Amino acid sequence: MSLRVEGLSVARGGVPVLDGLSFTVEPGQALVLRGPNGAGKTTLLRVLAGLAPPLAGRVEMPPESAAYASHADGIKATLSVRENLRFWADLYARPWAEGVLDDFDLRSLAHRPAGTLSAGQSRRLGLARLGVIGRPILLLDEPTVSLDAASVARFAGWLRERHLASGGLAVIATHVPLGLDAPEFDLSRFRADPMVAGQGSDAAFL
Amino acid sequence: MTLELGKYASEVLSAYGVSLALLVGLSGWSWRRYRRVKAEMERVERGRDG
Amino acid sequence: MSIWEYANPKKFIATTAPVIPWAFGGAILCIVVGLIWGFFLTPDADRFGSTVKIIYLHVPSAMIAINGWIMMLVASLIWLIRRHHVSALAAKAAAPVGMVMTLIALWTGAVWGQPMWGTWWAWDPRLTSFLILFLFYLGYVALWEAIPDPDQAADLTSVLCLVGSVFALLSRYAVYFWNQGLHQGATLSMDSEQHIADVFWVPLVVCIAGFILLFVALVLMRTGTEIRLRRLRALERQAQRAAA
C-alpha cells in the first residue's frame, strides 16, 4: 500500500511547473510538502489523485486507494452534518461508522444543517469525510486552514493514531506544524526551468 | 451579352451584393488580422533575439 | 517525411506561407470568371427567370458550408487522437469561414426561392438544415471564445463537434420529415447538378473551384494567425515564469 513516484513532471495550464520528482511514501509514513505559493503543491496533489494527467514520469499506487481533500471540501449547506457524511460513506461504498462523529468532535452538531456551521466546524466536517471513506492514501491540501489550535491538535492526533497507525499514509501540503515526525519535501528544488520547454503543450510553439 | 434580368433583377443583385460583401468582409478581416499578428510576432522575435 | 511532419506548427507556417497568396489569387480569378461567365453568358432558365443565376453563389457556398464542418470534424478527431495542435487550431480557424459560407448559402437560397414561394422564407427543408448548421457553427465559435485555456478549449470544442455532427445529421432528417407535410420543395433540386443543362454546368464548376480555393486560402491564413497568437502567448507565459 505504498505510494511511489518516479521522474514525475507536472504542468498547470500547459506550462511545466515541477520536473523530475521522485519519492516514496511507505505505509504508516507521512510526507509534508514545503514550497512557496505557486510552487505547484496543489497541482502535484491533483496529479497524484489522478485528477490531472502528469506530463512525464509515473505514479504507482494501488487503484482506488487515494483520497483528495482541498480547500473547498464539498459540503452541501442544506444537508445535515450526518447526511453529508452518510452520503460520502454510501458513495465510497463504505459501512457507516458513528465513531467518526466523535473523532472530529461533531457529535453535537450531527443534526444541524451544514450551512449553519462556522468555518472551523465545516472544516472539521470536511476532514471527517476522510475518516468516513477509509482510503489508505490521503492527499491533503492545506487541511488545517481556519482551524483553531485545539482542532489542529485533534486532527494531527487522528492522523497519527487512527490513520498512520493503521497502515495508512499521507502527503500533506501545509505551513502549519502538525507535530508529525514526517520528512519534509521542498518542491522549490524541482521547479521546472521555464526556459526549457519540456513537454508542456506550449512546447510545440516555443 | 444579354443583361436583361427580368423582374427579379433587384433580388438577384441583392443576393450577389450581400454574398460578395460577406466574402470580401471575411477575407479582409482575416487578411488584416493575419498581417497584424505577423507584425506583432516579428516585433517580439526581434525583441527576444536582439 | 510523413504527413504528420506538417503538424509541427513552425513547419506548417513555413510551408503554407508561400501557398496562401497563390490560393487567394486563384480563388479570386475563378470566382470572377465563373460569376461573369454565368452571369452574362447563360440564358435565363425558363421557369425561374434570372434568379437561376444565384446558383453560382448558392451551390458553392452550400457545399463549402457542409464540407467545412466535415473538415472541422476530421480536425477535431485528429486533435483528440494524435494531439496535434495545428489541427485543433485549423478547426478553430475554419469555423468562422464555414459560418459565413452558411450565411451566404442561406441568403442566396432564400432569394432564389423567393419568386417561386412568394415569401422570403418558406421553411424549405434544405434551407432549414442550413439554418440549423448555422446554429451549430455559432455554438462552436462561442465555446472557443468562452474558454481561456487553449488546450481545454480545443478538447471541449472537439467533443462538441463530434456530438454536434451526430445531431446535425439527425436534425437534417428530422427537418425533411417535418416539412414534407407542408408543401413540395423547389422543383429544381439545389444541390444535385444533373438537373442543370450543361450550359450552366461549366461556369458552376469554375465557381465551385473558386470557393474551394478561397476556403483553403482563408483557413491556411487564419490557422497561421492562430498559431502565431498561440506562440505569442507561450512566449509571454515563459517570460513571466522566468521573471517569477
Next chain:
Amino acid sequence: MKALLLRDLRLAVRAGGGFGLSLAFFLIVTVLVPFAVGPEADTLSRIGPGVLWVGALLATLLSLDRQFALDHEDGALPLIATSPLPLEAVALAKAVAHWLTTGLPLTLAAAPLGILLNLEGASFPWLVLTLALGTPALSVIGTFGAALTVGIKRGGLLLSLLVLPLYVPTLIFGAEAARRGAMGLEVATPLLMLAGITLGALALLPFAAGAVLRINLR
C-alpha cells in the same frame, strides 16, 4: 450511483433546491401564450401540443446549469471524481436526477396545462406519451451541455446556445407525434424516431459528458 442520485433528489426537494421552479416557469409560459396569440379555442388547440412541447423544453433548459455548477463551486466535483464511481456514471446519475426532478413533473403537468390551451380530449394521451419519451433525451443532452460549460463563468447562456440546436430532432419528432396523435393520423414514424433518439442519447451521451467532465477537472 444510487447514493449520488438520492443526494441530488434530496438536495432538489430541500428549501432552495429549485424543484418547483421549472414547473412554475412551464405554467407561466403556457399562460402567456393565449395572451400573445389570442383566446380563440381552435387556434389554441391547434398549436397547443407544440406550445407545451416548447414550454417543457425551455423549462428543462432553465434548470440545467445548476447541476454541475453547484458541485463545482463548493469543491464537491473533484471529490466525487476520486470516488469509485466513474464520471460517466456520475453524468448518468445527474441526468436521471434531473429528469426525476424536472422532466417527469413537466410531463405530468402538461396534461392539466393542456386544458388551459383548450386541447381536445384526443391529444392529451399523445402529449403525455411523447413528453414521457422525449424529456429523458432533453435531460441527458442537457447534462452533456452542463458538463461542457461547468467551468465557465456565466456558462448558463452559453449552455442554452450549445444545447438548443441539439434539442431540434427531439422537439420536431416529439411535437409532430403529439400533433398527429391529436388528429388521429398515423403516428408510428415520429414516435419511433423520438424513442430512438432518446435511447441513443441515454446510451452514448453519458460517455461524452464523462469525458468532458474529466477535461474540465484538469
